[in-house]
Amino acid sequence: MSDLDKIGTDTADLAQFRHTTVLLDETVAMVLGVQNLQDVPKNSVCGVFVDATFGRGGHSRLLLEYLADDAILVVFDKDPQAIANAQALAQTDNRVRIIHDSFATLQDSLRTLGIDQVDGLLADLGVSSPQLDDGSRGFSFMRDGAVDMRMDTTRGQTVGEWLSVVDVDTLADVLFEYGEERHSRKIARAIKAMENYNSTLELAEVIKQAHPAWQKGKHPATQSFQAMRIFINNELFDVDDFLTQSLAVLKAGGHLAVISFHSLEDRRIKQFLNNHSKGRWEGDEKLLIAPKRAKYFGKPSRVAPSDDEIKHNPRARSAYLRGAKRSDVAFE
Incomplete structure (x- = not known):
């Protein structure tokens, strides 16, 4: 089914x-x-x-x-x-x-x-x-779920699958280009040091710890999650x-x-x-x-x-x- x-x-x-x-x-x-x-x-x-x-x-x-x-x-x-x-x-x-x-x-x-x-x-x-509020979709850094982020869950590569194979430089480029994340290099290195990509909350926490400058009122993973979502969905x-x-x-x-x-x-x-x-x-x-x-x-x-x-x-x-x-x- x-x-x-x-x-x-x-x-x-x-x-x-x-x-x-x-x-x-x-x-x-x-x-x-x-x-x-x-x-x-x-x-x-x-x-x-x-x-x-x-x-x-x-x-x-x-x-x-x-x-x-x-x-x-x-x-x-x-x-x-x-x-x-x-x-x-x-x-x-x-x-x-x-x-x-x-x-x-x-x-x-x-x-x-x-x-x-x-x-x-x-x-x-x-x-x-609804996509943000459903943790199982993987869009949210506030609710735990698989690191998916696909708009169409019937086809294509998940963000988690992509993170497991992408190189650090490419990941950093994506974070910078699609998330306008100024600290993309540091965050990319931290993400690639993770053992697996099974939890959005774990991914968000790694980004949070790697981010050197948080904007008041904005979660430090906001731009990185946006970038990965935009990239994986073209x-x-x-x-x-x-x-x-x-x-x-x-x-x-x-x-x-x-x-x-x-x-x-x-x-x-x-x-x-x-x-x-x-x-x-x-x-x-x-x-x-x-x-x-x-x-x-x-x-x-x-x-x-x-x-x-x-x-x-x-x-x-x-x-x-x-x-x-x-x-x-x-x-x-």
Whole structure:
């Protein structure tokens, strides 16, 4: 029996971990192209929409309230638990289509459904609260579990397996590049001195002891755990692929909305939208003759959580929502 089958047979597994959706109304409004959801009648919006990171379905469920009966919502996720949630939703709503894969497969996966272009596209990047709160997934340095950290537990190498074979220099590079960890060399040496990688709490403690300078209010293993998770799941390259494919997939007049939680992702999204809305890429000003570039998006927008949202959901404090409207320019 696969991980997905086991999860799907026990609804208690799905209910024990709670998730508060970040920037819920703002994201759904942005993907529908409105300032306020009150401006949109329920069950009125036609077309094809994509939730590229279904998670526990918060954005999808609210979006479905506004979609017409003949609309389609395609949901993607790598996590088998998220797919089990999506399957439960699809059993009660025939507008839902499910892709168990990374959003980096966006264009090809949509084509398998006979879909070439969509009217709206949203993504909520990073790790979800249920993934963090379930120690067995290995994402948390506060709860013990296997050193796994895979978004998709049905395939691929775990972080523990990778740590057992990676060399110190490569590990240090990963910690520095994906976690922006200034003390990556010292931490990498300490990690590689461990006898095994069977416990997230033991790994976090080794990082803590090796870290020479703790930031107040921040666990010293935060950046290292982030780096290993991003690396093992290929997250930044997937984001780049997803953004590039959004140009071809979005119809003219369609909207892109993406939530990020750390600077590595946010920087990519900001630069992507700026490049393709200005028709001028970063670095073009240094060229003697700058190439002529299309303006694939209108002016980008950026939304941060309100103080009230952060008060009720502290995990929202680092979130940013960015998006833009697809221009009437053909993508080659």
